[in-house]
Amino acid sequence: MKKVSIILFDWSVRESFHAIDYLNRQTIPRKNYEIIWIEYYNRRPEPLQEHVNRGNIDKWIVLNKTGRYFKHLMCNEGIVASTGEVIVIPDSDAVFSPTFIESIVNTFDKNENIVLYLEEVRTRNKRFYPFRYIPWESIWKTVRANSDNINWDSVAKKPVGLTTEYDLIHYRNYGACFCARRKSIIEAGGFDEHPSYHCFLCGPHELGFRLVNKGYRELWHQSEWILHVWHPWVRRGVDIMGESDGRAVNSLSLETRKTRRLFPLVENEKIRELRVGGKSNVTTRTQVKEINIHPDKLIEKKSARFRNNLHGFKSLVKYLLSPAKIDKVLIVMKRDYDEKLFITKFGDFISRIKFFDFEMLCHKLGQQEMSELLVKKCKRFKPDLVIFVPLDNTDNISVMQTVEPAKDAINRIVNKLGVKVYVHIPDSTKCARHDEWLPHVNYVGTLDSLSAFDKYAHNPKVIHGYPAVNPIYFYDKNTERDIDVCFWGSIPVNSRREEYIDFLRDNGINVCTRLHRVSVEKYAEILNRSRISLSLGCDGDGRLRKRAFEIMACKSLLLENGTSGTKRLFDVDKDFLTFRNKQELLEKVKYYFQHEEERKLIAQSGYDKVTNVYNARNMWGDVLINMGFHNKKSFGNTWKIIYFSSWFLKWVTQKVLIRFWVWYGSVIVPSTTSMRPALIRIIGKAKNSNLQV
Numbered sequence: 221m222k223k224v225s226i227i228l229f230d231w232s233v234r235e236s237f238h239a240i241d242y243l244n245r246q247t248i249p250r251k252n253y254e255i256i257w258i259e260y261y262n263r264r265p266e267p268l269q270e271h272v273n274r275g276n277i278d279k280w281i282v283l284n285k286t287g288r289y290f291k292h293l294m295c296n297e298g299i300v301a302s303t304g305e306v307i308v309i310p311d312s313d314a315v316f317s318p319t320f321i322e323s324i325v326n327t328f329d330k331n332e333n334i335v336l337y338l339e340e341v342r343t344r345n346k347r348f349y350p351f352r353y354i355p356w357e358s359i360w361k362t363v364r365a366n367s368d369n370i371n372w373d374s375v376a377k378k379p380v381g382l383t384t385e386y387d388l389i390h391y392r393n394y395g396a397c398f399c400a401r402r403k404s405i406i407e408a409g410g411f412d413e414h415p416s417y418h419c420f421l422c423g424p425h426e427l428g429f430r431l432v433n434k435g436y437r438e439l440w441h442q443s444e445w446i447l448h449v450w451h452p453w454v455r456r457g458v459d460i461m462g463e464s465d466g467r468a469v470n471s472l473s474l475e476t477r478k479t480r481r482l483f484p485l486v487e488n489e490k491i492r493e494l495r496v497g498g499k500s501n502v503t504t505r506t507q508v509k510e511i512n513i514h515p516d517k518l519i520e521k522k523s524a525r526f527r528n529n530l531h532g533f534k535s536l537v538k539y540l541l542s543p544a545k546i547d548k549v550l551i552v553m554k555r556d557y558d559e560k561l562f563i564t565k566f567g568d569f570i571s572r573i574k575f576f577d578f579e580m581l582c583h584k585l586g587q588q589e590m591s592e593l594l595v596k597k598c599k600r601f602k603p604d605l606v607i608f609v610p611l612d613n614t615d616n617i618s619v620m621q622t623v624e625p626a627k628d629a630i631n632r633i634v635n636k637l638g639v640k641v642y643v644h645i646p647d648s649t650k651c652a653r654h655d656e657w658l659p660h661v662n663y664v665g666t667l668d669s670l671s672a673f674d675k676y677a678h679n680p681k682v683i684h685g686y687p688a689v690n691p692i693y694f695y696d697k698n699t700e701r702d703i704d705v706c707f708w709g710s711i712p713v714n715s716r717r718e719e720y721i722d723f724l725r726d727n728g729i730n731v732c733t734r735l736h737r738v739s740v741e742k743y744a745e746i747l748n749r750s751r752i753s754l755s756l757g758c759d760g761d762g763r764l765r766k767r768a769f770e771i772m773a774c775k776s777l778l779l780e781n782g783t784s785g786t787k788r789l790f791d792v793d794k795d796f797l798t799f800r801n802k803q804e805l806l807e808k809v810k811y812y813f814q815h816e817e818e819r820k821l822i823a824q825s826g827y828d829k830v831t832n833v834y835n836a837r838n839m840w841g842d843v844l845i846n847m848g849f850h851n852k853k854s855f856g857n858t859w860k861i862i863y864f865s866s867w868f869l870k871w872v873t874q875k876v877l878i879r880f881w882v883w884y885g886s887v888i889v890p891s892t893t894s895m896r897p898a899l900i901r902i903i904g905k906a907k908n909s910n911l912q913v
Contacts, residue, residue: 224253224321225304225402228312231289232263235451236351237271242316244276245356253321254278256301258294260285288418292411295424296488299405307405309424310397311340315447317356323444324399333404333436335428339379339445340396344368348449363447379445389425389469397446398424404431410491412484416472426473433480550601552594552625553609554579574601579611582623591629598633605847606633606641608661610653630660640847642683654682663847667764683846686789687766688836693744694773696827705809706732706750706776708743709767717756723802729809747774751819752809755780764788769834772796772826777819779808789834795826 226243243255256279257268264282271277279301283294299307306328310316327336345368348359363369371380371393381392411417411427432438472485554577576597581590598606610624633639641661645653654664658681665683666676676682705724711717711733721731731754732746747753753771755778757763764785771778778796780786792798797812799805812819 222252222254222302222304223248223325224306224308225298225302226253226255226308226310226321227258227295227298227302228255228310229258229260229291229294229298230263230312231260231294234265234313236313237265237267238351238353239310239312239314239316240271240276241353242356243320245318246316246321247318248322248325252325254302254304256281256298258298259283260289260294290413290418291422292413292417292426293488295411296413296491299402299410300488300490300494302402305402306399307402308397308399310338310446311395311448313448313451314340314396315356315359315449317360317444317446320444320446323441327439327441328399328401331437331439334400334439335431335436336399336439336441337392337394337428338397338399338441339371339381340393340448341372341379341445342370342448344370344450346450349451351449351451359449360447363449378442382440382442382445389474392440394425394428395423396448398428400428400431400436404436406491406494408434409483409487409495411488412472412486413488414472414485416470422470423473426470426476429473429476430482430484433476434482548601548603548605549573550576550598550603550606551609552576552578552606554611574603578625579623587622587624587626591626594625595629595632595637598637598639603639606639607644608641609644610657627660634661642843642847658682665843667766683843685839685843686764686834687769688834688839689766689769689773689830690740691773691831691835693740694747694770695744695831696773696775697745697748699745699748701749701751701776703732703746703750704730704813705752705754706746707754707756708732708734708746709756720754720756720802720805724806724809727806729806744770744774747771747776750774750776752777752779752812755786757781768796769830772823772830775823775827777812777823778826779805790826790829794822795829797822 228239240255240257244250246253255277257277259280259282262282262284268277268280272280281297281301283297285293295309298309306324308321308324324336324338328334341363343363345363347362348354364372372378373380373383376383379393381388384391405427408427408430411424412430417426428438475481551573553575574597576594578590578594581593584590585593608625608630630641634641640663642663642665643657643661644665645657645667654666654676658664658679661681663681663683665685667685667687676684707717707721709717711721721733724731732750738746747770750771753774753776755765755768755771757765757780765780768778768780768786772790772795778786780796780798782798782800786796787798790796797808799808
């Protein structure tokens with residue numbers, strides 16, 4: 221049995237077969253691995269035949285298929301034909317180092333139950349085209365010395381995907397090189413042959429996600445990667461994009477991560493034979509040959525029971541919303557996949573609040589068409605209020621201005637359509653975004669910036685709020701607090717944060733820090749296990765940090781540097797603690813380790829204030845009041861009805877494995893929290909209010 225099987229494929233588009241040359245010049249003996257080449261159509265190029273004659277290719281499989289090419293089918297055919305212990309599926313026109321296969325073998329020798337990925341360095345340098353074989357050392361030296369690399373971090377000397385800490389699914393190249401044990405792949409049902417994965421939007425990450433769902437660990441090699449050199453863009457199959465999340469990732473594969481599915485929706489028949497000897501309840505490709513299944517149809521079937529359970533509550537919520545003069549709200553923001561799934565499949569549940577994903581539409585249509593579409597949306601929907609959440613990277617305003625709705629479109633919505641527009645700026649260390657939008661809209665909201673608070677203290681168009689948290693995640697779970705001190709944020713090299721944490725560790729304090737980003741649920745779990753949690757801001761910024769609210773909402777003792785803006789809303793030494801230097805930090809940590817009851821009292825006080833006073837419902841209520849939408853004093857008893865329906869919806873959604881917050885969570889602000897339900901609750905209460913517009 222071979223140690224490794226390398227599967228390469230083509231759909232009659234490859235100009236060069238240089239990958240085979242590099243794969244035959246490896247440090248590991250050639251007898252220990254095999255190379256399999258799969259052709260989807262019937263092309264038999266002469267250079268490939270020469271490689272076969274020289275023994276450079278072990279198996280050459282020509283499928284003689286017609287129609288749209290299907291990478292997942294080619295992968296499954298290669299797996300069936302393979303004899304190696306480890307399956308490697310790399311980019312078939314990449315350049316490989318001599319240690320490529322050896323690095324993979326060593327990684328699997330040291331680790332069990334892993335899915336291994338290798339990143340790919342991509343260069344725009346055209347000097348290598350048309351490609352001819354160049355020794356690895358020469359080509360790699362040339363590439364590293366050149367500035368035309370697309371994704372190379374010259375400081376870390378690694379691909380950018382290995383150094384980033386956020387949005388890994390879009391920043392890392394999951395399709396560059398996938399490695400897993402053959403036995404594990406077969407046990408998982410192989411690659412999913414659902415029609416959504418035809419052509420361009422596909423890749424081994426779909427199988428990798430399911431293996432991770434099964435308990436395997438996703439591992440990225442930190443010192444071995446492959447190289448892709450420039451060649452003309454091949455459009456065959458690219459025009460057929462399939463179901464995308466708007467950023468070139470298949471939507472169905474993302475749903476696999478959310479639903480924790482283990483097996484493919486459509487299993488290859490040959491893989492099934494290897495897996496269970498022909499006995500399986502999983503649909504095979506031959507069983508759906510004549511059926512054009514669309515991913516949305518599958519979601520509809522899965523959600524039918526959910527909609528039936530919600531039938532009675534739909535009428536209730538529409539009744540609560542319809543009498544109010546603030547009848548319709550349009551939220552213009554970047555959405556994640558969960559919210560997209562909710563809107564596309566269950567948007568009729570609450571017809572009064574709708575989303576407009578400007579970033580996704582801008583990538584598809586361009587800024588001008590997206591902006592015109594927003595104006596048309598406002599004309600048709602006729603909202604009373606538009607809430608616009610711009611992108612939050614304040615250092616690249618010029619770039620964001622090409623993605624966000626055009627100012628001219630916003631002016632037409634405000635002046636010609638007479639719709640109030642509120643710009644919600646959640647992360648505002650600078651005032652540039654406020655100054656940019658104030659001339660064009662009715663109101664601008666800021667959450668955490670002391671500089672914005674001081675600058676616009678007397679400006680009636682600026683509404684000051686606070687970063688309320690999502691109580692679906694951040695609440696006291698009454699778990700054992702087995703972590704002494706926690707800081708869950710980025711720690712730049714030679715920063716004050718690193719100095720504080722190293723000082724604590726040097727003095728015997730165990731500090732839990734993150735190595736990479738985790739899910740919101742995991743982050744909330746860490747805070748619930750922590751006795752003391754640190755919030756370390758930049759000196760002098762005075763921001764009202766969201767992390768402080770999250771810590772107190774989980775009833776952990778908040779300890780932060782004294783320059784924070786938290787003391788604008790909370791009492792020092794009653795709701796949370798501050799320190800001025802690292803020595804004072806150490807002393808307070810040691811003191812509250814020895815005085816547990818005092819620690820609990822302060823943590824409880826901060827918890828009570830976050831949950832009862834500075835919560836999402838109150839924050840959005842104040843925002844609507846400042847815009848003149850309703851009288852805060854007359855809410856009635858509607859909240860009790862909403863609370864009961866909220867509890868019932870949570871129970872129902874748990875039954876069908878759809879996250880509760882997607883439907884009826886807490887508040888919507890960008891990223892980890894949700895605005896929709898808080899507005900629903902406020903607007904619902906407004907039916908009993910004396911509205912003043």
